[in-house]
Amino acid sequence: MTGSMTSTRNPAEEMQTDPTRDRAPTSTTFSRTLGLAALAGSGWLIVFGLFLSPNDRVQKTGVRIMYVHVPSAWLAYLAFIVTGLSSIAYLWKRTRSLTWDRIAGASAEVGVLFMGITLVSGSLWGRITWGTYWTWDARLTTTAFLFVTYVGYLAVRDLGGSQQQRAKRSAVLAVLAMLEVPLVHFSVTWWRPLHQNETVSDGKLSGLMLFTLFVGIIAFTLLYVWLVLHRQRVLALLDQVDDQGLDVAIAERRDEAIAAQEVPS
Amino acid sequence: MIGMLNATFVLGSYALTFAAIGLYTLRMLAQARRAARQVPPKDRPWT
Numbered sequence: 001m002t003g004s005m006t007s008t009r010n011p012a013e014e015m016q017t018d019p020t021r022d023r024a025p026t027s028t029t030f031s032r033t034l035g036l037a038a039l040a041g042s043g044w045l046i047v048f049g050l051f052l053s054p055n056d057r058v059q060k061t062g063v064r065i066m067y068v069h070v071p072s073a074w075l076a077y078l079a080f081i082v083t084g085l086s087s088i089a090y091l092w093k094r095t096r097s098l099t100w101d102r103i104a105g106a107s108a109e110v111g112v113l114f115m116g117i118t119l120v121s122g123s124l125w126g127r128i129t130w131g132t133y134w135t136w137d138a139r140l141t142t143t144a145f146l147f148v149t150y151v152g153y154l155a156v157r158d159l160g161g162s163q164q165q166r167a168k169r170s171a172v173l174a175v176l177a178m179l180e181v182p183l184v185h186f187s188v189t190w191w192r193p194l195h196q197n198e199t200v201s202d203g204k205l206s207g208l209m210l211f212t213l214f215v216g217i218i219a220f221t222l223l224y225v226w227l228v229l230h231r232q233r234v235l236a237l238l239d240q241v242d243d244q245g246l247d248v249a250i251a252e253r254r255d256e257a258i259a260a261q262e263v264p265s
Numbered sequence: 266m267i268g269m270l271n272a273t274f275v276l277g278s279y280a281l282t283f284a285a286i287g288l289y290t291l292r293m294l295a296q297a298r299r300a301a302r303q304v305p306p307k308d309r310p311w312t
Contacts, residue, residue: 024294025301028311042283050279064275068282113289121278128271223286231293233311237300240308 026233034226041219045071048212056209062128063209069121071216072114073143075224077181079111080150082228084178087171098239099232101167104174105157106231108150110224115147130194137193142184149177163239 024032049067056063086104089095122140123133134140157170188197205213306312 023298025304025309026294026297026311046279046283050275060271061275062271065278068278072282110289113285117282117285120281124274124278128274227286227290227293230297233309234293234297234300237297237304237309240304241300244303 025237026230031226031229034222034229038219038222038226041215041222045212045216045219048208048215053208053212059129062125065121065125065128067212067216069118069125070213071220072117072121074217075220076111076115076118076146077185078221079107079114079224079228080146080178080181082107083111083150083153083174084181087174087178090167090171091175098163098167099236101163101171102232102235102239103228104171105154105235106228108153108157108174109231110227112147112150112154113227114220114224115143115150119143119147135194137195138187138191139184139193139195142180142187146177146180146184149180153177163242 045067049064053064053067055061083104086100086107090097090100090104122143126135126140127133153170153173156173157166159166159169161169187193188195301309
């Protein structure tokens with residue numbers, strides 16, 4: 001009986017422990033370099049955004065919010081598009097892999113974070129320029145709707161079931177949700193709301209202001225890649241834990257059955 | 266230097282932005298450490 005019990009050992013007990021690896025289990029040399037670059041970029045953004053870039057003629061110092069607001073909006077769009085494309089890659093039989101599902105989930109989570117930042121920073125900027133934190137104009141409303149959609153997407157991922165079931169239902173939702181991104185982006189053109197039109201492509205920004213905006217976009221893009229890289233590895237670890245839990249439960253039931261057979265009648 | 270006008274909103278937006286990213290990162294790394302205790306290194310393909 002004791003011999004059969006050895007098979008119920010948790011696989012985690014059998015692993016080699018490496019203190020360096022366990023402090024940063026999702027890190028690699030590449031991700032550490034990327035993280036440092038993102039950190040440096042963020043530092044540059046703060047220095048340029050708060051101190052070196054000039055005030056705007058009309059908005060005065062309020063324009064500095066643009067350097068976090070616009071890059072975070074851009075990152076949220078990028079994140080949701082990556083979620084959609086990864087979901088298509090999962091749904092397509094030739095490329096079907098849970099890695100795509102984890103990239104989609106990680107990207108959506110980071111996208112929700114950046115979309116939340118967009119809404120809050122935009123609200124503060126709105127208070128300065130429009131005198132109100134919120135107005136139901138087309139850009140703000142569609143952005144809020146996009147945010148809620150992806151919060152819903154994350155909730156759908158947590159509904160339970162097998163990893164394949166989770167991947168399939170969330171992939172379908174992500175492909176549909178991706179269609180909202182152009183709706184939000186072009187809302188300023190289609191409905192002419194209170195929110196200003198595109199500033200960068202219209203050539204209204206130049207010099208240090210344009211440079212600072214690009215610093216923000218590069219810094220946030222590096223942050224996004226770093227966050228998604230780590231987050232999808234965390235999701236892979238959680239899936240492994242989930243698999244192990246299932247394996248241990250099956251082994252325990254098997255041992256219980258063997259033990260019951262060995263009990264003398 | 267930042268003028269005092271609306272400085273609270275500007276600084277607040279930067280503080281909220283980086284605080285949100287920082288908190289999310291810390292939460293994610295803590296979750297990674299917890300999960301890694303249960304997964305052998307051979308099951309981490311990136312290492």
